[in-house]
Amino acid sequence: MKPQTSYRAISASVLALSAGNVLAATSGDFNVLTMNVAGLPAILNGNEVPGDKTTNTRTIGAKFAEYGYDIIHVQEDFNYHAYLYETDTHAYRTATSGGVPFGSGLNTLANYPWLDYERVKWDTCSDASGSDCLTPKGYTFMRLALDGSTAAGGSGSSSAFVDVYNLHTDAGTESADIAARAANIQQVADAIAARSAGNAVLVFGDTNSRYTRAGDGIRAFLAAGLTDPWVELVHAGSIPSAESICANPSTTPSCETVDKVFYRGSPLVSLQATAWAYESARFLQANGSILSDHNPIAVNFTWAAGASLRQSGFWGGPHGTWFSDVSALAAKPEPPRAATLTFRGGSRLDNVGLTLSDGTTAFAHGGTGGTASTLSLGAGEHWASAELCQGQKDGRTRNFYILATTSSGRTVAAGTRTADCATFAAPQGWGIVGFLGQGGDELDQLAFVYAPQ
Numbered sequence: 001m002k003p004q005t006s007y008r009a010i011s012a013s014v015l016a017l018s019a020g021n022v023l024a025a026t027s028g029d030f031n032v033l034t035m036n037v038a039g040l041p042a043i044l045n046g047n048e049v050p051g052d053k054t055t056n057t058r059t060i061g062a063k064f065a066e067y068g069y070d071i072i073h074v075q076e077d078f079n080y081h082a083y084l085y086e087t088d089t090h091a092y093r094t095a096t097s098g099g100v101p102f103g104s105g106l107n108t109l110a111n112y113p114w115l116d117y118e119r120v121k122w123d124t125c126s127d128a129s130g131s132d133c134l135t136p137k138g139y140t141f142m143r144l145a146l147d148g149s150t151a152a153g154g155s156g157s158s159s160a161f162v163d164v165y166n167l168h169t170d171a172g173t174e175s176a177d178i179a180a181r182a183a184n185i186q187q188v189a190d191a192i193a194a195r196s197a198g199n200a201v202l203v204f205g206d207t208n209s210r211y212t213r214a215g216d217g218i219r220a221f222l223a224a225g226l227t228d229p230w231v232e233l234v235h236a237g238s239i240p241s242a243e244s245i246c247a248n249p250s251t252t253p254s255c256e257t258v259d260k261v262f263y264r265g266s267p268l269v270s271l272q273a274t275a276w277a278y279e280s281a282r283f284l285q286a287n288g289s290i291l292s293d294h295n296p297i298a299v300n301f302t303w304a305a306g307a308s309l310r311q312s313g314f315w316g317g318p319h320g321t322w323f324s325d326v327s328a329l330a331a332k333p334e335p336p337r338a339a340t341l342t343f344r345g346g347s348r349l350d351n352v353g354l355t356l357s358d359g360t361t362a363f364a365h366g367g368t369g370g371t372a373s374t375l376s377l378g379a380g381e382h383w384a385s386a387e388l389c390q391g392q393k394d395g396r397t398r399n400f401y402i403l404a405t406t407s408s409g410r411t412v413a414a415g416t417r418t419a420d421c422a423t424f425a426a427p428q429g430w431g432i433v434g435f436l437g438q439g440g441d442e443l444d445q446l447a448f449v450y451a452p453q
């Protein structure tokens with residue numbers, strides 16, 4: 001089944017109003033495309049693709065616009081990048097990091113906004129059978145809003161984020177290349193463990209890897225809890241043991257290419273792949289010739305906000321170490337409730353914490369500075385909303401202030417209010433029970449976890 005452009009119906013949840021705010025969607029569908037666009041300078045690599053690279057790149061961009069894929073990752077988007085964006089019309093696109101030898105060739109085009117975008121260079125590269133160390137190849141990270149909400153979210157609504165990684169690993173088949181490629185894949189797997197704990201994840205791009213080449217290390221993504229929809233949908237969950245090289249354009253979905261897609265859901269956002277296909281027939285020149293030496297891959301997904309846990313939007317800056325209470329909260333046999341809130345603050349917000357009503361779990365994030373403020377909740381009372389204020393410290397955006405309001409109207413605060421604030425109110429019938437974000441000695445970035453009350 002070939003994935004088609006995702007036309008998302010406007011659900012009742014999108015149109016509903018609460019406290020004067022439009023609620024974000026709590027479920028939907030989307031599709032992704034990964035494509036190596038063969039954008040190395042023609043003098044360095046013609047990629048065995050007929051025609052002029054400038055013209056071919058313009059055609060690729062026009063087809064991106066025509067089919068409207070929701071999230072597109074491209075690799076080798078080097079010296080012809082301007083022509084790709086010239087004919088594309090996606091609302092959200094990453095800025096290029098440059099041509100050879102300055103850029104990584106990785107870019108994203110999407111119908112959804114994101115925050116916390118970052119480019120990361122590989123720790124290991126090999127020039128054993130190519131020039132992989134010529135450019136700063138690596139991976140990119142973004143936290144993308146599937147519901148289209150902004151980073152701040154809205155009062156009385158939850159937000160649905162997925163952590164999205166684009167990658168282009170070391171190429172070649174010499175022993176040093178294979179070792180570097182395995183190190184690249186493990187570097188992304190380690191990043192997922194560190195910065196995506198508790199979150200839904202998408203990883204797709206040019207892995208230069210095959211399951212039948214064990215040294216590539218591609219199974220590290222499976223070990224990290226991710227699923228390959230090609231294996232899931234085309235091969236009924238069984239990884240093929242015999243190598244099957246694809247033609248270009250591909251004539252069968254069962255053959256394997258090095259371009260791959262992986263995913264996992266979370267307690268906050270469930271994901272399910274529903275269709276997988278080579279999109280080769282859509283990406284041909286007018287005379288039928290290929291546009292790239294790689295077969296593009298598309299996957300359709302459905303998503304839904306968690307039934308037991310959801311989250312707010314984020315406030316603050318993308319600095320510090322990632323933390324998340326989601327996994328601990330998801331392990332609770334009963335819906336969690338906050339019993340005691342404890343915040344620390346002075347000039348800025350130093351620490352946020354709470355103890356759950358089961359008496360067995362206490363969450364605390366940040367440092368030990370500032371003065372503590374504590375509020376114990378009564379029977380039947382829950383944490384209903386939080387106001388956060390952000391500001392600049394040492395050139396970085398941090399949270400300076402928090403004000404918590406309970407369902408009974410009682411409050412507790414810490415830190416120093418600024419002029420840049422946002423309020424996060426739990427959906428009707430839900431309450432705040434935990435945190436996620438980034439921090440160190442203080443709270444750089446903060447969001448809240450909701451559970452039914």
